Amino acid sequence: MKNPTHCSRRRGFQAERGGGGQSMAVPQDSNETPYLLPPNSKDWEEQSIPDFVYGQKELILEGIQWPRTAPSLLDRIARSRFDSVLCSAWRQRMELGLFRYCLGKLQTQTLPGPVGFVAQLNVERGVQRRRPQNIQSVKQAFDPEQFNFNKIRPGEVLFRLLREPDLPGAVQQEDIYVMINVSPLEWGHVLLVPAPTRGLPQRLLPAALQAGIEAVLLSSHPGFRVGFNSLGGLASVNHLHLHGYYLAHRLPVEGAPSEPLDPGGHLHLLQALPAPGFLFYTSGPGPDLEALVGRVCRATDYLTDHEIAHNLFVTRGAPPGKTSPSSALTGVRVILWARKSNFGVKEGDAFNVALCELAGHLPIKTSQDFGTLTEAAALALIQDCLLPPAQAEEIQATLVDLIAKDEQ
Template identity: 40%
Template sequence: MRQYSKMSAFAVYSYCDDDYIKLVPSWSQPRVLSKFDSELRARWDQAMQDGVFKYTLDHIRTRILDGPLSLVAQLNVKRALERRKPQEISSLCQPFNPKIFNFTRISQREILFVLKRREIGEEDPLGELRKRYQDENIVIVNVSPLEYGNVLVVPSLGKCLPQILTEDAINLALETVLLSAHPGFRIGFNSLCAFASVNHLHFHAYYLEHPLYIEKTPVKKICRHCYEITEYPTRGFGFQLGENKLELARIMYKVTDYFVRENIAHNLFVTRGSAMEGDTTRQTLRAFLWPRRPVFGAKSEDLFNTAVCELAGHLPIKVGDQFDTITEAQVRNILSEASLSAVDFDKVKLKVIELLESEGQ
C-alpha cells in the first residue's frame, strides 16, 4: 500500500511507529532511502520541474573549511537576493499577525503533502481534507531553498500558531527525522529574535550530503536528561533519543518554555549522530538547543546569518567575494558572538538543571 492517498490536489503521507528508521547507513555506506525519503524527494523534484521555486540549485558551490570542525560552507547568493523579505521581529513573544504573510497564504502548488500520524494497523486516512487544515501538519517547499529537499514542516497549519515551540511540535520534528533513512536529513527551528523569518510556527528540514561535526561533538552530562556542548564555539545544550521520544519532547519543551518565559532567544537542531555517553559508536538522534543573544529587526546582510544551520556547522554564504577565503577561525569568532556569555549561560544552565532534576519528583 502506498503511504499516502490522493485527496483533491493534495496528498496525505500517513505513518506510525513501525515506519521509524532506527539505524541509518553511515556516511561511508551507500544511501538507502525510506518510503518517506522517496515520497518527499519525488514530490520536491516535481515541484522543481514545475517551476514552483524561485531558483534552481545548480549555482551552489560547496567548500569544506580546513580545521577540526570541518565546517560546510555553501555559496548561495540567489537565496540572499531572491528570497521573500524577512519580517521585522521585535519580541520573542510577538503575536501571530494574520494581516501579513503566513503559510495559509501560500500557493497550493507549494504543498507537498499533509503529514498525518496513524496508529499501527490503522488504514491510511481517506476522505476530504478539512477546508482550514485546522489540525493538519503540512510539508511545503521552501521556495528559496537552502539545499536539496529543503522543506518547511508547519504544525497545525490552520491554528495559525506563532513561532513558539510546543511539545507537540517538538515531537513532530523528532518523528520527521526518524522517518528518514538518510544520515544527512536534518531539521531545525529558529525562534523569534533568533533569525526566524516568518512568525508562523514552522521547521526547516533538508538533506545535506556532508557530515557535520555536531553529529559527534563532545558533550558532558549536567543532569540526568541533559548535556552541555563542549569544545564548540557556541554554548548550548544537548539531548538524545532514549526509548521514548514523547519523553524527550516533553523534556525539551520544559527547557524551551522556560526560554520563552524568560525571553531567551534560541535555536533547535535535530540530526542523526553518535550516542552522547556510554558506547559512543552507537547511533542515536541528537538534538541541540542553543540559548543565544537576541537579534531584533529583519535579517542582516552579513556574510551569513547565525541561525540554526550555521550554529550546526552548515554555512549558507551570501557574499561571493569572501567565499573562497573565509576560514574556520573567522567562523568561530562569528559563532561565538551569538553565544551567551559564560556568566549568562551558567545562570541559564543552573535553571535548566533545576527544571529537569525535578522530573519525576
C-alpha cells in the same frame, strides 16, 4: 511574483560536484509523480492534499551510517518511502517554477581547521529570499495580516504527515503540512507546519517537535536534519514551522563530546565548537522520545517566556559522552542553543547565525566571502551571537532545575 525559469530534469537529485572536489550526494528521485498538485488554484485548502501516513515499522532506528569513503556512495543507499515521496514531489515543484530561484549545484568546501565547518555558496538565497517580518519580541503574537503559510500557493504543499494509531504517545497530534521552502538552502529543503489555519506563533510545541524527530527517523539518509529558529533567533515568519533538509556532509554536532548536567543524564552540555549547547538524546520512539520532547519544550518555554532567543537542531548522532566524529549514528541528538536576540538580518556579514550555522553548516551569501572565509572568522561571527558567560551559566542552572523537577 513571476515564476523563475523551470529547471531541467537533469537537475534532479543527483550526486553533484561542488567546490573543493567534494561530492554533493542527495537522494535520487524516481520518475513517479504521485503527489503533483495544480500550481494555480486559488485556495489550497480546497485541494486534495495527499496524506503520508506512517507507522512504527517505518521509523528507522539502526543501520544509518555515513559511507567510509566518498559521500557519493550515499546514492547507493536504499531510499525510504519518506525520502522517495519528499524528493519526487520537491523536484516536481522545482520544475513547475514554484521556487524563487532554480537551485543548481552549490559550491561546497570544508573550511580548514579542527571544527570542520561545511561552507556552501548560495548567492540566490541571500538575494531573493523573503525579507524577515518586523519582529520585536521572542513571544510576539501571531498577526494574520502579515505573511503566513495560509497565504502560499497551492502547489507549495507536498503532503500531510500523519501518524498511524500504532505509534502511541501522550503528545496531542496535529496535522503537519510539509511544504517547500521557496528560498531553499539545499535540495529537499521543506517546512513542517502544524495546523496552519490555527495561526500558531513561532513557539515550539511538543507535537511539532515530535513530528520533526520522527521525520528524521523516517529518512534513511544520514544527512536529513530538522531544525527550529525562535523569534529573535532569525525566524523570518511568525507562524509555527520547522525546517527540514538534506545535506550530504557530516556536521560537528553529530559526534561532539558532552558532559552530563543532571544526575539522571537527561541533559548534557555540548562543549565543542562551534558553540556550546544543551544536548538531549533519544535512541528511538516510545516513552524515551516522549519524555525528551517534554523536556525540550519545557526548556524552550522557559526561554521564550524570558525573552531569550534560541535555535534547535535535530540530527542523527552518537550518544552523549566522550564521542568522536567516527562515532555511530545510533540515535537522535536534539541540540538547543540559547543566544542573543537578533531581530534583523546583518547584510554585511558572510552568513547569518541560525540553526544550521550553529550546527556547522554555513550558507555563504557572496563569492568573495566564500573564497576568503576562514574558520577563525566564522567562529567570531558565531560567538558574537552567543550570550555573555554569566547569563549562559544562569540559564544552565535553571534548565538543570527544570529537568530535576521532572524526575521528582
